[in-house]
Amino acid sequence: MNRFMQLVALIALAQWAGAIEVTTTPGQLSSLIEDTSIESLTVGGQMDARDFQYIASELTSLTTLDLSGATIVGYSDPSQPLSGSLYAFEAGTLPHTLLMGMRLEHIELPGSLVAIGYAALAGCDRLTSITLPPSVKRIGDYAFSGSSLESIVIPATVDTVGRGAFAHCFALRQATIGASVVGDMAFVGDSVLRNVQLGEGVHDIGTEAFHGTAIQSLDASQATALSSLGGWAAASTPLISVSLPQGMATMGEGALFGTTELSAIALPRALQQIPDYAFAGGSKIVADSILHEGISRIGDYAFYNWSDTRHFFLPSTLSYLGTRAMAGMTTLEQIDIAAHQVPALGEDVWQGVDQPSVKLGTPDNAAAALYAAAEQWQRFYILHDYLLGDVNGDGTVDVSDINLMANYILGKPVEPFIIQAADVDVSGSVDVTDINIVVNIVLGKVDEPTVRRINSHNPSNR
DSSP states (O other): OOHHHHHHHHHHHHHHTTEEEEEEOTTOGGGGOSOTTOSEEEEEEEEOHHHHHHHHHHOTTOOEEEEEEEEEOOEEOTTSOSBTTBOEEOTTEEOTTTTTTOOOSEEEOOTTOOEEOTTTTTTOTTOOOOOOOTTOOEEOTTTTTTOOOSEEEEOTTOOEEOTTTTTTOTTOOEEEEOOSEEOTTTTTTOTTOOEEEEOTTOOEEOTTTTTTOOOOEEEOTTOTTOOEEOTTTTTTOOOOEEEOOTTOOEEOTTTTTTOTTOOEEEOOTTOOEEOTTTTTTOOOOOBOOOOOTTOOEEOTTTTTTOTTOOEEEEOTTOOEEOTTTTTTOTTOOEEEEOOSSOOEEOSSTTTTOOGGGSEEEOSSHHHHHHHHTSTTGGGSEEEEEEETTOTTOSSSOOHHHHHHHHHHHTTOOOSSOOHHHHOTTOSSSOOHHHHHHHHHHHTTOSOOOOEEEEETTOTTOO
């Protein structure tokens, strides 16, 4: 039997077994396969979009496709569109939509592959795993959407993960991402995706990239190139902790909206604005010091319904606090603000908050007076600092303070007289006990006088 006949016999045997290996030239794959019911196909040589169209339309029982030894070449024929009106297909690219929805359970990609085209393997709901060769630079929009991938490793050689590339992959549990750009909705709706690892080269995370996933920890602290976290990027997720790189300067609207389990977060120092709806919906944060000096604007509804938060710090650089930005903080006990000038406010910033019961600490008494005169701010229990015993407000405790206190107790007119500083024993009234304490302060028999921070308008409230 000559070599040709041996080859024919081997091909026939492979076809009978439901698996064949062929080496083709562009557009000629169909001429090499007689049995279209095969379940496994290994292709070598050169292929183009016509061969993929043939695989999709005729080899409907195919579950395994090995293209590791194949090279994809370009194809263009305006007279014969292969997918809708699309007739031009780039070399080195798994073609646009042509394998979409197939029964494939396993596919090996060409070692020379540069890109995965638009929706190339979308809807392949039996495809559970895939290895991306290091040659791949681009993953197209919706490339694997609706597939059954259980994990994915995207190497750092990938420049871009396209819009919705892994959207609604309901079996995807783990993703290791080294790509520079993670596109809009790249992993949206992946309801069991819990483990996400971001490489140091990740530069941008797009809008809704991880919206509706199951991630509990977003640790991007090592993604030192990350400059932007897109709008709604991790919204409606069970995130417990978030750590972002210090150089990240931009966060999109609603980036962490609805992360109601959030209990720890470290914001980057480069961030100057908290966008609208950034953390709206609530959190588990009780004591809050997440805002750093440099934050100038807090957007509308930014911290809406943080109903577990007791303390909130506002930096000195703050110039605007948006509409309902802190509404629904029903457990709030104190706000400390470092800004000497009163920041501008949107509407109903603290809607639902019992402001008179919430203490407002300011940098000094001059600032406290400004806040006490400002709309919305004035409704808080505004704290002032008083040196106990310094009833004339000259900055020292001495004999003149004793004389003023004695005259006050005797009902004589005294001016100036700071009653909040005179109540040295914090009893709610000024009496002989307070004078005795001040005498001992002046004589050096007790410790140095302390500063007491209270509401200047109602000294009985502490």
